[in-house]
Amino acid sequence: MKVPPLAAHVAVLIGAALISALASAAPQSPAPERARELVHIVRQDCGSCHGLTFKGGLGPALTPEALADKPAEGLVATIVGGRPGTPMPPFQTILSEAEAEWIVDQLMRGFPPDAGLPPASDAR
Amino acid sequence: MSVTKVRLAPPAVWGLVLSGMVMLLSACSTTPPAPLRGTGDLGVVIERADGKVKVIETTGRGVLATVGGLGDLSHASVVFSRDGRHAFVFGRDGGLTKVDLLERRIVGRVVQAGNAIGGSISHDGSLVVVQNYEPGGIKAFDANTLELLADVPATTEDGTRSKVVGLADLSGKRFIYALFEAGEIRITDFSDPRNPVTQRFEGGKQPYDALVTPDGRYYIAGLFGEDGLALIDLWNLDKGSRKILSGYGRGEQPLPVFKMPHLRGWSVAGGRAYLPAIGRHEVLVVDTDTWEEVGRIKVKSQPVFAMARPDGREIWVNFAFPDNGWVQVIDTVTGTVTDTLQPGRGILHMEFLSKGHEVWLSARDDNKVVIYDTASKQQIGGFDSASPSGIFFTTRAARTGF
Numbered sequence: 001m002k003v004p005p006l007a008a009h010v011a012v013l014i015g016a017a018l019i020s021a022l023a024s025a026a027p028q029s030p031a032p033e034r035a036r037e038l039v040h041i042v043r044q045d046c047g048s049c050h051g052l053t054f055k056g057g058l059g060p061a062l063t064p065e066a067l068a069d070k071p072a073e074g075l076v077a078t079i080v081g082g083r084p085g086t087p088m089p090p091f092q093t094i095l096s097e098a099e100a101e102w103i104v105d106q107l108m109r110g111f112p113p114d115a116g117l118p119p120a121s122d123a124r
Numbered sequence: 125m126s127v128t129k130v131r132l133a134p135p136a137v138w139g140l141v142l143s144g145m146v147m148l149l150s151a152c153s154t155t156p157p158a159p160l161r162g163t164g165d166l167g168v169v170i171e172r173a174d175g176k177v178k179v180i181e182t183t184g185r186g187v188l189a190t191v192g193g194l195g196d197l198s199h200a201s202v203v204f205s206r207d208g209r210h211a212f213v214f215g216r217d218g219g220l221t222k223v224d225l226l227e228r229r230i231v232g233r234v235v236q237a238g239n240a241i242g243g244s245i246s247h248d249g250s251l252v253v254v255q256n257y258e259p260g261g262i263k264a265f266d267a268n269t270l271e272l273l274a275d276v277p278a279t280t281e282d283g284t285r286s287k288v289v290g291l292a293d294l295s296g297k298r299f300i301y302a303l304f305e306a307g308e309i310r311i312t313d314f315s316d317p318r319n320p321v322t323q324r325f326e327g328g329k330q331p332y333d334a335l336v337t338p339d340g341r342y343y344i345a346g347l348f349g350e351d352g353l354a355l356i357d358l359w360n361l362d363k364g365s366r367k368i369l370s371g372y373g374r375g376e377q378p379l380p381v382f383k384m385p386h387l388r389g390w391s392v393a394g395g396r397a398y399l400p401a402i403g404r405h406e407v408l409v410v411d412t413d414t415w416e417e418v419g420r421i422k423v424k425s426q427p428v429f430a431m432a433r434p435d436g437r438e439i440w441v442n443f444a445f446p447d448n449g450w451v452q453v454i455d456t457v458t459g460t461v462t463d464t465l466q467p468g469r470g471i472l473h474m475e476f477l478s479k480g481h482e483v484w485l486s487a488r489d490d491n492k493v494v495i496y497d498t499a500s501k502q503q504i505g506g507f508d509s510a511s512p513s514g515i516f517f518t519t520r521a522a523r524t525g526f
Contacts, residue, residue, distance in 0.1 A: 044470070044488065044511075045445040048383050051216055052173060052198035056239055057257060058287065058304070058332070058384065082380065087332070087348055089380035094446060114173070116511070117489045120469060 027101040035102075036115055038095065042103055043114035049087065054111065058087060064110050075104045158226075163208035166225045167475070167517035169486065169493055170213070171510045172197040177213060178509055179228050182477055182484075182517060185495055185505040189228035195219035195235070201242040201514055203526065205267065206249035208518035212267070214243040220254055222270060225518070232270045236263055244293045247524070251314055253291065253299050260285035262301060264314050273317040280306045290334025290345055290387070292525045294358060302331035302345045302354075309334075309345060309356060309365055325365045328354045335387040336525040337397075337412065344368070346387050348402055351375075355415055368415045369399075369408060378403025383444035385428050389525040390476075393436030394456055400427035400441075407441060407454065419459055424450050429473065432456070433498055434480040442471045442485075451485070453501070463501050467494050475515040486512035 029035060043052060049059035060066065067075065079100040082090035091100070106112060166188075169178040176192040194200075196217035203212050210231070211223045218237035223230055239258035245251065245267065252265045261277040278286045278301075286303035294300055297314040309325040329349025336343050336358075345354040351373035356365045385400035392398075396418065397410045407430050409419035425447035431440050439454040448470050453463035468487025475484050482504070483496050488511050495505035520526035 040489075041445070045382065047198055048445075051196065051239070053196055053217075055196075055217070057199060057216065057241070085349075087330075087381065087384065089382055091380075093380070094382075116491070117469065120490055 027105050028098060030099055030102060033118075034099075037117065038099060038103060039106075039112050040114050040117055041094070042107075042111065054107070062107050062111075064108055067104075067108050072101070072104050072108065075107075076100045079103065161226070163225055163518050165518075166208065167515065168202050168211045168213070168223070168225070169509055169512050170197050170200045170202070170514040170516075172200060172488075172513040173511040175215075176510070177202075177211070177223060178512075179223070179225055180493075180515075182482070185507075187507055187509075191223055191228060191230060193230060194221045194223075194233075197513070199241060199513075202516040202520075203243060203245045203252070204516070204518050204521035205245070206521055208521045211516070211518075212243060212245065212252050214240055214254055216240060218254075218256065220252065220265065220270060234265070234270050234272075236265070236272065241287070241289065242291060244291045244299055246293060246297045246299075246314065247295055248297065251297060251317060253293075253314070255288040255291040255301055257287040260287050260303070260305075262288055262291065262299065262312065264317055264320065266317075274314065274320045276312050276320055276322060278303050278306070278310070280308070289331055292334065292336040292343065294336065294524075295340060300334075300336065300343050300356075300358075302327050302334050304330055304332065307331065307349075309343070309354060311361075323361070325356060326354070327365065328352065328367065332384045332402075333387045335389050335391065337392050338389045338524060340524045342412070344387065344397070344399075346385065346399070346402065348381075348384070351402075353399065369410065369417055372401060372408055372417065372420075373404060376404075379405065379426065381426055381444065382446070383426070383428055383448075385426075385430075388431075389523070390429075390431045391439075393432035393439070396456070398430045398432065398439045398454070398456075400430050407439065409459065421454055421459055421461065423452050423454075423461065424464065430454075431474055431476070433483070434476050434478055437480075438462075438498065440474055440483060442474060448472070449489075465496075465501060467496065467503070468492055472513045473515050475517055477517070478519040484515045486515055488512060 049057050050062050051057045054062040080092050082088050165183045167180050175194045178187050179189045195215045198216045200215050213221045218240045219235050222232035237256040240256045243254040252267045254263050264274040278288050286305040288301050291301040300311045302309050307327045309327040312320045312322045314320050328347040331345040332348045334345035343356040352367045352370040354365050355368045399408045407421045411418045425443035427441045429442050441452045451465045452461050455462045467485050468490040470489030472488050473486045485494050493509045497504045
């Protein structure tokens with residue numbers, strides 16, 4: 001059976017839209033080891049200003065409720081580039097933009113608990 | 125008049141009751157009494173993720189007990205009662221918990237604010253004062269009962285409240301602190317605890333923490349928003365505050381600060397103060413007579429704590445993420461870094477024994493407290509602890525500004 005050209009175009013367009021929507025809804029997860037490390041960094045080291053439970057401190061709260069009305073792109077830009085004039089430093093030397101996107105997505109969903117770092121190897 | 129006949133229990137019952145009492149009494153006497161002990165070698169380690177504290181003993185270099193139920197302890201700090209028996213633990217969630225170090229249990233707890241950052245105790249030991257981020261201000265509590273005595277909001281003319289940082293105890297039930305957003309320094313006098321009186325001073329842009337010198341004479345607030353620190357001579361309050369070390373960054377682009385430094389009177393040694401720079405990988409050295417810069421020492425990363433060993437001969441420095449696995453030791457005579465150590469991963473805090481021969485370090489990411497001999501720079505002990513942060517010894521009870 002021959003597919004009409006118009007239907008093919010529509011199908012391709014819908015497929016592309018679906019894929020991009022999915023991609024923007026869920027940034028790609030880092031590898032499990034890196035994800036564990038990022039969760040630890042965010043909980044512990046971001047937590048020194050934002051609180052271990054993200055209810056805020058010197059920095060503002062980062063709970064899903066607190067972030068609900070904030071655009072994700074702005075939050076990613078703050079993580080990567082910092083916020084001049086405030087104590088929020090740029091983390092571009094620590095993580096990639098894709099990782100910042102994943103962190104923002106996780107924060108907005110409710111951040112996973114910290115499993116700690118893997119035990120140190122004897123070769124320290 | 126009728127005679128009431130008193131009825132005694134049958135002898136068999138008496139036999140049972142009496143023998144039971146004897147057994148109970150003898151059981152009591154065989155329970156060994158709690159051994160008498162002092163508290164001078166005790167302390168507390170914060171286990172920040174679990175809302176627990178470990179009660180530790182420095183003589184045996186070990187843990188006596190773990191006490192739970194203290195809430196969110198990220199950025200928790202501790203002050204001690206004058207007799208060194210009780211620890212007042214200030215939690216991030218506004219919890220103020222009083223722990224009895226001898227009975228090793230919580231004897232009082234209030235949740236007094238939404239978001240707190242630390243506290244202090246009056247020189248006479250009667251008042252515990254908490255500094256709060258949310259709602260911004262300080263609150264005074266009866267140290268015995270934890271009853272709220274006064275609430276002093278950190279409000280400015282425009283009606284906004286500021287986060288309070290750098291709280292320290294002064295003589296005469298007075299407390300000094302700084303307002304992060306408003307850039308002010310304030311002194312509140314609790315001589316009449318329910319009717320506090322507050323004086324205001326200029327501070328500087330975004331004070332992040334502060335210290336009172338060990339003699340109680342000077343208050344120094346570190347500023348995040350400008351290159352410099354604010355200084356108040358507490359013996360000459362009419363002169364107000366002034367800036368010291370202005371422009372120490374020399375106009376250069378500051379490096380990222382992944383963790384705010386902490387200031388306390390431990391940074392003063394031998395007529396000099398050793399202060400962490402902000403956004404520069406340096407420790408600034410200031411003469412405490414002239415308050416002029418007399419040197420700066422390059423260190424590995426952004427310093428967080430620059431702590432003098434109590435004899436003043438060395439300054440131990442730890443660093444912000446991602447270099448928090450390192451510790452450097454500065455010799456105060458030569459002004460150079462003499463040792464670079466890796467005591468563990470995530471070194472958040474250091475605490476010296478009062479004579480300086482040992483230092484205890486919390487290695488958060490290794491879930492350990494490690495103990496170093498400060499002469500040999502070798503590890504001489506340690507124990508497991510879940511995500512340890514602050515370490516506080518009861519010897520702080522005797523010091524101003526702790």
